Amino acid sequence: MRFLQMKYQEEFNCLGKHLHGLAHAATGYQKVLEENRKLYNQVQDLKGNIRVYCRVRPFLPGQSNRASTYDHIDDTSIKIITSSKYGKEGRKSFSFNKVFGPFSTQEEVFSDTQPLIRSVLDGYNVCIFAYGQTGSGKTFTMTGPRDITEESQGVNYRALSDLFLLSEQRKDTISYGISVQMLEIYNEQVRDLLSQNGINVPDANLVPVSSTSDVIYLMNLGHKNRSVSATAMNDRSSRSHSCLTVHVHGKDLTSGSILRGCMHLVDLAGSERVDKSEVTGDRLKEAQHINKSLSALGDVIASLAQKNSHVPYRNSKLTQLLQDSLGGQAKTLMFVHISPELEALGETLSTLKFAERVSTVELGAARVNKDSADVKELKEQIATLKAALARKEGQGVQLQHSQSLSPERFRVKSAGSSPLHSSQKRTGDWSGGCRQQLEDFGNIEVRKNTASKPKRRSLDLHDMLRSSPPWPQIGSPGLNGKEDDKDSVLSGDWIDKVMVNKQENASGEENLLGIGCWDVDNRQLPEMFGPSSLPDPPKLYMENQNFGKLMANKEESQDYEVQRSRYEAATTDDSDELEAATSDCSEPDMLWQLNPPKATGIPNGLGAKPKKPYPRPVRSPETRSLIPSLIPSPSRKPPNVVSQPLHRTGRQVGPGEGKRRSGNAK
């Protein structure tokens, strides 16, 4: 018996040692993984500042045997055949980080983008935006063609599938929370595409998602709400810039450190020459806004390229949205698209010149948003102390006021004017690019700081949304564009203004038709969204069988919210040091704010024009829930995302019909 006991004891000891060895190996493996990731990201960072990938659209069906504008394409350069009409006759070569020819597949395009996307999970901010003339293939790259198959799905879908796949693979070491927002900038108004009724709301929904199918559902909802219209040149021209933002929040289960990354996936509206597109009324107004905001983007790029001390980010909502991606510590990639047709030569040359300039913009090394457990703890302490201080200060003020005010008046005043109170409704703050929402405590301190030291005025989604004028009624006289007919001619030259000779585009170029519409009601999902392609097929299949349940798990969602707010309380960039370290505030920027530039003609709500007071509707808790079962929508079909392949309708829209449409999007 004793012998047996000793033997067991020995074996237990042996087992213990074994386990210890395994744990040690696991930690070593972790370190190697961490190291690999770092090296991976370093390689990415060394690849350049704003990366520019050029993509050439193939000729569309029925256009074969036509002469094209390009002469030669290799991995990193493209040669364009120029004519005397656009300067010197001959060949002009452009170099980019990568050039994708007309026969490049969606998979090839994504595989070069994937590393950048993956770094979101490591706490980096990433921005990918598609730029180019209308009809040049921006939506094709970002989303896909009208009928999406596994092969033809665009960067957005692939990126999100990949993020979920990777977060699943890392789940034993890092617990990730992913949420998405979808916005559009239409006529200098920022709209939340995920709001229930598709109208302007001051707080953009940040919707937690846990699988690709969740995202697909939300993207379809967003596409449904997006603005598309018909012009003489494009029966489904997107009339807005759309931005899908993915927020990632990761907690390292071993060290307790927190990672925060976010990714903007932006499909810009296509530039167009209003003289060619023959638009009038609302379409003309839209074209002016599109061209003006792209022009503002051009101005920002030109300033950044010249390393000017002042960069005019605040001249448009678009540049405000992209501010931290263009001038911050994000990793930014621009897909520049060109059409191959000879008629598009002028636009192609200006687009490529613009892209070349973008590629010279130096962003500096991207920074990871990571808080160690110690920092997290300290931030929590700071937040608690700030709250206590604010309370004490509040009591002091109350005491002073109580001597001069009647008790009743005092009560009303203190409730309404407290910074705590006023910041409670604040749900989305994008300052700092993808900065997470500020907790009340953080807000108090930030506001105090702004009074005492210069601070970068970066994008605040809340401000952007609030300063967006109310959504006009369809057919509203404000949108008939008559007043701005004169401007339209100018705005048609938007790209020339920035970087090319105004003469060179004298003869317009034709745009291509065939911009597809999303029809959510009739949407069908591609096979790739079926169980086989997803990380956890049986689970997802179950989820997709009852998607409503999945998304509608209110408790989970609430849990997530509670967790998120806890994390955010600990991780908001609210310390002075951090603020100072990460701020790119410059004196000229402050001066510029004191001496605002001339109004551009389009009120952006943040520039020279005084803000109109905008009533903020109080958001009901349901607004955040985009779970189908929680949205009373009798007209909406049950979103069975797996069984229905996704497709766009072939519905035609007459030029006169081009009002904002619900139910169709780009």
Ligand SMILES: Nc1ncnc2c1ncn2[C@@H]1O[C@H](COP(=O)(O)OP(=O)(O)OP(=O)(O)O)[C@@H](O)[C@H]1O
């Ligand atoms: N690489 C490609 N391969 C095959 N077809 C493409 C490719 N790129 C674009 N297309 C097709 O060209 C047409 C126009 O493309 P798309 O809608 O993506 O243009 P866009 O730049 O987004 O236009 P807009 O700015 O007007 O919205 C579509 O029919 C699309 O399917």
